[in-house]
Amino acid sequence: MFECNEPCLFTIFGSTGDLSYKKIFPALFHLHASHRLPKCFFIIAIGRKKYLKNSFLEQLKPFIAKNELFTEEKWISFSHIIDYFQLDFNNEIDYLHFYDYINELDAAYKTLGNRIFYFAVSPNFFEIISLNLNNYNLISSNNGFHRVVFEKPFGKDLKTAQKFNKVLQTYFSENQIYRIDHYLGKEMIRNILVLRFTNRLFEEIWCKNGIEKVHIKILETIGIENRGEYYDNTGALRDMVQNHLLQMLALVAMDPPAKFDTNSIKDKKVNVLKHLKLYEGNLISPNIILGQYDNYKETPGVRKDSLTETYAFVPCEIDSARWRGVPFILETGKSLDQKKAEIEIYFKPSSSNYLLEHQEIKQNKLVIRIQPSEGINLEMNAKKPGIEFDIDTVNMEYCHSCNSLSRSSDAYEKLIVDLINGDSTRFTRWDEIEFAWSFIDQLTDKYSLNKDNLKLYKSNSRGPKNDANF
Amino acid sequence: MFECNEPCLFTIFGSTGDLSYKKIFPALFHLHASHRLPKCFFIIAIGRKKYLKNSFLEQLKPFIAKNELFTEEKWISFSHIIDYFQLDFNNEIDYLHFYDYINELDAAYKTLGNRIFYFAVSPNFFEIISLNLNNYNLISSNNGFHRVVFEKPFGKDLKTAQKFNKVLQTYFSENQIYRIDHYLGKEMIRNILVLRFTNRLFEEIWCKNGIEKVHIKILETIGIENRGEYYDNTGALRDMVQNHLLQMLALVAMDPPAKFDTNSIKDKKVNVLKHLKLYEGNLISPNIILGQYDNYKETPGVRKDSLTETYAFVPCEIDSARWRGVPFILETGKSLDQKKAEIEIYFKPSSSNYLLEHQEIKQNKLVIRIQPSEGINLEMNAKKPGIEFDIDTVNMEYCHSCNSLSRSSDAYEKLIVDLINGDSTRFTRWDEIEFAWSFIDQLTDKYSLNKDNLKLYKSNSRGPKNDANF
Numbered sequence: 038m039f040e041c042n043e044p045c046l047f048t049i050f051g052s053t054g055d056l057s058y059k060k061i062f063p064a065l066f067h068l069h070a071s072h073r074l075p076k077c078f079f080i081i082a083i084g085r086k087k088y089l090k091n092s093f094l095e096q097l098k099p100f101i102a103k104n105e106l107f108t109e110e111k112w113i114s115f116s117h118i119i120d121y122f123q124l125d126f127n128n129e130i131d132y133l134h135f136y137d138y139i140n141e142l143d144a145a146y147k148t149l150g151n152r153i154f155y156f157a158v159s160p161n162f163f164e165i166i167s168l169n170l171n172n173y174n175l176i177s178s179n180n181g182f183h184r185v186v187f188e189k190p191f192g193k194d195l196k197t198a199q200k201f202n203k204v205l206q207t208y209f210s211e212n213q214i215y216r217i218d219h220y221l222g223k224e225m226i227r228n229i230l231v232l233r234f235t236n237r238l239f240e241e242i243w244c245k246n247g248i249e250k251v252h253i254k255i256l257e258t259i260g261i262e263n264r265g266e267y268y269d270n271t272g273a274l275r276d277m278v279q280n281h282l283l284q285m286l287a288l289v290a291m292d293p294p295a296k297f298d299t300n301s302i303k304d305k306k307v308n309v310l311k312h313l314k315l316y317e318g319n320l321i322s323p324n325i326i327l328g329q330y331d332n333y334k335e336t337p338g339v340r341k342d343s344l345t346e347t348y349a350f351v352p353c354e355i356d357s358a359r360w361r362g363v364p365f366i367l368e369t370g371k372s373l374d375q376k377k378a379e380i381e382i383y384f385k386p387s388s389s390n391y392l393l394e395h396q397e398i399k400q401n402k403l404v405i406r407i408q409p410s411e412g413i414n415l416e417m418n419a420k421k422p423g424i425e426f427d428i429d430t431v432n433m434e435y436c437h438s439c440n441s442l443s444r445s446s447d448a449y450e451k452l453i454v455d456l457i458n459g460d461s462t463r464f465t466r467w468d469e470i471e472f473a474w475s476f477i478d479q480l481t482d483k484y485s486l487n488k489d490n491l492k493l494y495k496s497n498s499r500g501p502k503n504d505a506n507f
Numbered sequence: 508m509f510e511c512n513e514p515c516l517f518t519i520f521g522s523t524g525d526l527s528y529k530k531i532f533p534a535l536f537h538l539h540a541s542h543r544l545p546k547c548f549f550i551i552a553i554g555r556k557k558y559l560k561n562s563f564l565e566q567l568k569p570f571i572a573k574n575e576l577f578t579e580e581k582w583i584s585f586s587h588i589i590d591y592f593q594l595d596f597n598n599e600i601d602y603l604h605f606y607d608y609i610n611e612l613d614a615a616y617k618t619l620g621n622r623i624f625y626f627a628v629s630p631n632f633f634e635i636i637s638l639n640l641n642n643y644n645l646i647s648s649n650n651g652f653h654r655v656v657f658e659k660p661f662g663k664d665l666k667t668a669q670k671f672n673k674v675l676q677t678y679f680s681e682n683q684i685y686r687i688d689h690y691l692g693k694e695m696i697r698n699i700l701v702l703r704f705t706n707r708l709f710e711e712i713w714c715k716n717g718i719e720k721v722h723i724k725i726l727e728t729i730g731i732e733n734r735g736e737y738y739d740n741t742g743a744l745r746d747m748v749q750n751h752l753l754q755m756l757a758l759v760a761m762d763p764p765a766k767f768d769t770n771s772i773k774d775k776k777v778n779v780l781k782h783l784k785l786y787e788g789n790l791i792s793p794n795i796i797l798g799q800y801d802n803y804k805e806t807p808g809v810r811k812d813s814l815t816e817t818y819a820f821v822p823c824e825i826d827s828a829r830w831r832g833v834p835f836i837l838e839t840g841k842s843l844d845q846k847k848a849e850i851e852i853y854f855k856p857s858s859s860n861y862l863l864e865h866q867e868i869k870q871n872k873l874v875i876r877i878q879p880s881e882g883i884n885l886e887m888n889a890k891k892p893g894i895e896f897d898i899d900t901v902n903m904e905y906c907h908s909c910n911s912l913s914r915s916s917d918a919y920e921k922l923i924v925d926l927i928n929g930d931s932t933r934f935t936r937w938d939e940i941e942f943a944w945s946f947i948d949q950l951t952d953k954y955s956l957n958k959d960n961l962k963l964y965k966s967n968s969r970g971p972k973n974d975a976n977f
Contacts, residue, residue, distance in 0.1 A: 073894065228890040234859035235888040235898055238871045241711040297862040389704035392767040401708045411892075415903055418705040419883065420698040422907055424543065424921050428705055433885055433903035437892055451894050 043457050044077030045151035045182070046142055050166055051158035052082035052121070053093070056188065058100045060219075061157060064449035069115050070106040073450075075457065079146045080119045081139070085126065093121040126162045132173040139175065150181025153456055160190060164204050171208040182459060186215040189280055191465070193271065194481070195474035202467055211467060215456060220281040221463040222448030222455075224437060225407045229288045229380075230302075232405070232413070239403075242384060244359045249400065252381040253285050254368040260330065260496070261347065261371055265338025272481075273327075273349040277369040279477045283310060284465070286365055289380060290355055299462040303469060309355055310472035315480070316352035316364045325484055326350035328492045328501035330372040344491055347371045348500050351480065372496040378407040396428045411437040513927050514547030515621035515652070516612055520636055521628035522552035522591070523563070526658065528570045530689075531627060534919035539585050540576040543920075545927065549616045550589045551609070555596065563591040596632045602643040609645065620651025623926055630660060634674050641678040652929060656685040659750055661935075663741065664951070665944035672937055681937060685926060690751040691933040692918030692925075694907060695877045699758040699850075700772075702875070702883070709873075712854060714829045719870065722851040723755050724838040730800065730966070731817065731841055735808025742951075743797075743819040747839040749947045753780060754935070756835055759850060760825055769932040773939060779825055780942035785950070786822035786834045795954055796820035798962045798971035800842040814961055817841045818970050821950065842966040848877040866898045881907040 047065070049057055068074045082093060094116050101107060101115070122138060124131040143150060154170060156163055167185070170176045176183040185205075192198025205214055220226055233239055241247065255277060261268040268276065287306035294301035315324055328348030334341055348370030355365065384401040404414040413435040421429040455463055484490045492501035517535070519527055538544045552563060564586050571577060571585070592608060594601040613620060624640060626633055637655070640646045646653040655675075662668025675684055690696055703709055711717065725747060731738040738746065757776035764771035785794055798818030804811055818840030825835065854871040874884040883905040891899040925933055954960045962971035 224890070224892060227896070231863075231888060231890045231898060234862050235857050235868045236871050237717060237854045237857045238708065238712065238885075238887065240857055240859070241717065242708065247707060247711065293859045293862065384707045387705050387707045387710055389710070389763045392704050392763065393701075398705045401706050413887075413889065413901075413903070415708075415885070417708065417883075417905070418701060419905065419907065420694070420701045422694060422881075424924055426697070428701060431883075431905045433883070433905050435887070435889065435901045435903050437889065454894055 042075065043151060043182075043459070044075045044146070044148045045153055045457060046079050046081060046139060046146070046148045047153045047155070047457075048081040048083060048139070049155045049157055050083050050124075050126070050162070051156070053084040053086055053088075053096065054157055056157045057082070058097060060447075060449045061155065061453075062097055063100060063104050064447055064453050066101045066104055066111075066115050067106055067447065067450055068453060069118065070104070070111045073454065074118075077147045077149075078118060078457075079142055079148065081142070082119060082121045083124050083135075084121065085124070087123055088121050090119075090121045094119065126158070126165050126169075129169065129172075132169045132175070136173050136175060148181070151183075152176065152181065153184045153186065155186045157188060160201075163187065163201065167205060167208045176209065176213070182213075183209075184213055184215055184456060184459070185209055186217060186456060188217050190271065190275065191216055191280075191470055192474065193275060195471065195478050198470055198474050202470075212461070214467075215461055216465040216467075216470065217452060218280050218284055218465050219448045219452065220407075221284055221465075222450075222452040223407055223411075224448075225405055225411045225413075226285065226288065227451070227463070228413075228437070229285075229405060230297075233289075234293055245361060245363045247384055248363055249383045249385045250364045250366065251286075251289060251383070252366045252368065253282055253289070253379075254381075255281060255378040256369065256373045256375050256500075257371050258373060258376045258497070259371060260333070261336055261339075263337070265336040267338075268336075268347075269339045269343050269345050272345040273347055273369055273371070274351075274477050274480055278349055278351060278367055278480075279473050280465070282367040282369060283313075283473045283476070284469075285380060286313075286353075286367065287469070289382070290360055290365065292359065299460065300466075302462055303466045307466070307468050307472060309357075310469060310476065312356040313353055313472070313476050314356055316354040316366075318352075318354070318362060318364060324352055325480065325490075326492060326501055326503055327484060327490055328370065328494045330370075330494055330496045332496060333372075344488055346491060348373075348494060350500070350503060353476075368500075370494075370500050374497045374499055376409060380405040380407070393428060398428055399430045406437075413437070512545060513621060513652075513929070514545045514616070514618045515623055515927060516549050516551060516609060516616070516618045517623045517625070517927075518551040518553060518609070519625045519627055520553050520594075520596070520632070521626070523554040523556055523558075523566065524627055526627045527552070528567060530917075530919045531625065531923075532567055533570060533574050534917055534923050536571045536574055536581075536585050537576055537917065537920055538923060539588065540574070540581045543924065544588075547617045547619075548588060549612055549618065551612070552589060552591045553594050553605075554591065555594065557593055558591050560589075560591045564589065596628070596635050596639075599639065599642075602639045602645070606643050606645060618651070621653075622646065622651065623654045623656065625656045627658060630671075633657065633671065637675060637678045646679065646683070652683075653679075654683055654685055654926060654929070655679055656687060656926060658687050660741065660745065661686055661750075661940055662944060663745060665941065665948050668940055668944050672940075682931070684937075685931055686935040686937075686940065687922060688750050688754055688935050689918045689922065690877075691754060691935075692920075692922040693877055693881075694918075695875055695881045696755065696758065697921070697933070698883075698907070699755075699875065700767075703759075704763055715831060715833045717854055718833055719853045719855045720834045720836065721756075721759060721853070722836045722838065723752055723759070723849075724851075725751060725848040726839065726843045726845050726970075727841050728843060728846045728967070729841060730803070731806055731809075733807070735806040737808075738817075739806075739809045739813050739815050742815040743817055743839055743841070744821075744947050744950055748819055748821060748837055748950075749943050750935070752837040752839060753783075753943045753946070754939075755850060756783075756823075756837065757939070759852070760830055760835065762829065769930065770936075772932055773936045777936070777938050777942060779827075780939060780946065782826040783823055783942070783946050784826055786824040786836075788822075788824070788832060788834060794822055795950065795960075796962060796971055796973055797954055797960055798840065798964045800840075800964055800966045802966060803842070814958060816961060818843075818964060820970070820973060823946075838970075840964075840970050844967045844969055846879060850875040850877070863898060868898055869900045876907075883907070 287309045290309045291305040294305045327346035351367040352364045382403040386400050402416040406412045415433040419431045421427040494501040757779045760779045761775040764775045797816035821837040822834045852873040856870045872886040876882045885903040889901045891897040964971040
């Protein structure tokens with residue numbers, strides 16, 4: 038059984054925001070209720086609003102009440118390890134008070150100076166909070182562990198990301214910085230390396246000799262909802278491809294690491310991102326497809342002449358001995374007819390297919406299903422039952438989320454456990470971000486400012502028409 | 508849909524025996540009831556007993572009534588294409604009458620001289636019937652197709668098989684001879700080549716680089732029942748290993764044939780049998796285990812001091828570039844605690860297992876289930892659901908017999924269709940038999956006459972104690 042031995046104070050900036058209510062607090066509650074938090078652990082909910090602790094808890098309670106482990110008793114127990122602290126991010130006096138407050142708590146809860154600061158706020162506040170944490174000695178590298186956690190977006194292109202990173206580096210060391218990509222906390226994403234590196238079945242075949250193409254998709258039915266202004270300045274390439282999709286690609290394509298530790302794994306992931314380019318194989322044009330759903334421009338906050346893509350289809354290629362020539366297709370979009378995140382691995386046809394030349398024989402396909410259902414499908418060929426000698430594609434299935442013995446835990450729960458344990462494997466290292474932006478910048482420079490490249494598509498459809506021969 | 512265009516007369520010698528009642532006639536009925544027999548088709552049931560056609564049909568009916576397609580109407584229709592003919596195998600006059608009779612039928616049913624003779628009799632009668640078929644011009648190579656079908660045993664060692672084959676060759680040409688091994692008609696045995704040659708997933712790995720060992724087993728719960736005398740002169744090596752198990756081994760291990768036709772496939776199978784030897788790897792002795800269940804000697808017909816094996820565990824090896832060093836374990840026995848026929852393919856451990864050194868990681872395993880259930884299991888590793896990073900073995904399953912759309916047909920049905928179509932792929936060619944006997948003779952010479960090699964085992968147990976490190 039997992040034991041979390043690290044005592045610490047867990048501070049959340051932006052504790053009254055959506056992310057905190059919907060993800061961070063429920064994850065903390067679930068960990069608390071299942072006894073997975075350290076014994077000496079306390080949560081400081083920071084917000085700009087003036088709240089008494091109890092009014093804050095009243096606001097929070099409905100979100101926690103949805104949790105499957107919720108009972109009144111557990112809620113009361115959870116509320117004992119939370120306090121609300123009002124702080125205006127721009128007000129230096131507030132940080133002074135916070136300094137006294139956190140040191141008192143540290144002594145009271147025996148947290149040995151260990152501190153986690155979770156930045157669940159708009160990126161506009163990242164710098165000012167970092168600056169003040171530093172100025173007011175709230176963070177150091179001597180006394181216990183001090184970790185800062187950032188939600189995406191981490192910049193909006195290579196330049197802004199580099200600038201922001203430089204700021205962070207003046208205040209924190211790289212090993213104190215945890216950049217969250219919550220996709221990396223998802224069960225089946227964590228499963229990719231296990232599938233690849235513990236199954237001999239995939240060992241020889243996981244390269245250009247055995248794999249014909251890889252299709253990584255995150256399709257969503259929701260539109261951009263109330264995020265009009267943010268999204269219109271971002272678009273699918275920056276909002277989804279730069280982080281989630283490229284992270285998935287890196288895990289699927291990376292070479293086996295020397296060891297199963299954070300930096301060995303990240304080195305191999307970076308090596309994939311470093312060699313990424315647009316696919317140059319023999320495709321019917323266009324290589325890359327950007328789309329926008331038909332009523333996108335009616336969303337509040339979106340420009341009436343917006344050229345922002347809400348859909349992207351990006352065939353890329355990894356220029357390495359292992360992968361040269363194999364298309365990796367990244368696809369994502371809003372307002373589509375299906376909600377689905379999955380990775381499809383298409384294996385090459387069998388070299389012996391000539392033996393059964395009059396049969397239509399499908400290639401083997403491995404599907405790693407990430408959401409809504411979690412699991413693995415493997416499509417293989419077998420003889421159809423009966424006297425005839427017909428080939429049939431059979432679907433071998435493993436349903437991860439159906440396993441009733443152990444609950445498939447939420448991405449945030451796992452990432453918080455990692456945070457407390459100081460395991461940054463499932464967080465993003467700076468050079469991963471850097472190479473990902475550098476690839477995305479190439480695409481946005483080349484494609485996203487040209488009106489001709491943007492194809493309109495109907496809401497609730499499969500996306501723009503696609504003539505590429507995939 | 509399959510169309511069987513070959514008209515013919517189908518003669519069964521030994522039509523009142525167990526095999527005819529339980530297997531051949533039900534298969535013919537099922538084919539008839541599902542319209543898979545040629546339109547011009549007639550069955551001659553030959554026996555030594557004096558029967559009127561109707562008394563014979565009365566005897567037969569209860570066996571047919573068990574068939575899932577049975578209706579009175581279909582039974583009546585089936586009985587219209589059967590006649591009973593009394594013939595004493597040693598009486599030459601009877602063959603003379605048979606000659607007239609069969610020629611009349613041939614004209615009446617427009618079967619164009621096409622004849623199949625099924626030898627469902629004791630091997631003692633094989634020669635005399637063959638001789639008389641020949642002497643009385645019942646068979647020829649000019650007028651239509653003439654095929655003779657033999658059930659095992661085909662000899663009791665290489666010498667007797669060769670002798671018998673020489674006899675057959677004086678009367679028939681090799682392409683007229685169909686040696687039945689009914690295992691080759693089983694769905695999942697027919698599936699082996701499809702699985703191997705249409706799934707790229709297995710292509711690179713199906714050799715000594717990827718496969719650690721192969722375990723082929725036919726385990727039975729029944730004892731030898733009323734076959735005491737026959738079995739005591741035969742034993743498990745001759746009764747099961749020489750035919751079913753070696754045929755399965757040949758299909759699992761053969762190289763891809765040049766074409767998917769009978770002789771190309773058989774050439775590759777023979778190539779496996781030709782290079783077969785006992786496994787010489789690093790095993791705890793004994794290599795080969797022979798056993799006898801505890802109350803075997805009480806069976807009527809069995810010698811009181813019998814050394815006949817009712818169980819055999821034979822690790823062998825194929826001395827070829829593809830397989831050198833990989834143990835293929837053949838195992839079969841009577842009176843065991845389970846009834847199961849299956850092929851287990853154990854893949855080598857993943858080369859990346861070192862990455863997760865504190866985990867117990869099982870090797871990948873493919874199981875081809877032949878009976879009682881038919882299907883494929885593939886054991887793979889995945890992350891266990893939950894926060895911990897534990898590895899779990901997951902079972903991907905395909906149930907062939909569960910496919911409700913098409914019935915998994917009986918081995919005899921398929922083999923009879925092959926017979927009528929003249930497709931001898933799933934019958935045994937002489938050189939397959941020859942090399943199989945030559946391997947079995949080595950074993951019997953070396954092991955089965957030495958009392959020390961025979962281990963007693965309890966009925967309804969897993970068989971004799973096995974110290975081999977498999």
